[in-house]
Amino acid sequence: MNFNRRQFIKRLVLGLASVEAFFLLRNGVGNNAPDTNAEGMVNLGKVDSFQKGNVYPFVAHKLYVKRMKDGGFLALSNQCTHLGCVVNLNPQSNGFSCPCHASHFNENGEVLSAPAPRPLDQIPIHIKNGELFVDLAHPKKRNAYEKNQLTYA
Ligand code: FES
Incomplete structure (x- = not known):
């Protein structure tokens, strides 16, 4: 040649x-290969793979997983509570912003500006054998963020 x-x-x-x-x-990050166990939970990987203070998008599962600085986990739906558009991470506020009608949410998914009527839904987390699972079938509507929504390893 x-x-x-x-x-x-x-x-x-x-x-x-x-x-x-x-x-x-x-x-x-956010490698979204479905890995559902017998109870219908989705395995998102090892707890240790989530660094404290970071937020991880899982687009295929329509959620974000946030690991707090104290190690607690919070999983939030990525669907806006106004009309269901996908919210984006907002690096300036460390929260979330909706591109459709400009709702903003704080870092824990609480509404900072309407028209969203309530915080982002919480997705239950279960930790088993060092692995983090989310229960996509049972999202929880919330009125506010509370510390008892966190899950610890
Ligand atoms: S769908 Fe998010 S503000 Fe309307």
């Missing part, structure tokens, strides 16, 4: 991009 320098660089860049895309898809 007769490669010139430009062709070589082009193929090298494409090759590296492919390798990176593979690893991002395989290892990315």
Whole structure:
């Protein structure tokens, strides 16, 4: 084969991009391969893989998992309580924002600005053998965030 320098660089860049895309898809946060156990819970992975103070999106399961600085877990539906649009993480407020009608939620999913009528729904969490499971079949409507909504390992 007769490669010139430009062709070589082009193929090298494409090759590296492919390798990176593979690893991002395989290892990315929010890797959403369904893993449902016998009780209908979805396994989101090892407790230790969630760092304190971080929020993890699980798009396929329509939720965010937040690990508090004290280690407690809170899972929130990503569906706005106004008309159900998917809310986005808002890096400026550490909360969530709805792109449809501009509702804003604080870091615990409480409403900061309407039209959302109530906080983001809480998704029950169960921890078994060091693994974190969410019960997607039983979301809970809330009026406010309370510390007893947290689950600890
Ligand atoms: S659906 Fe979110 S503000 Fe309307």
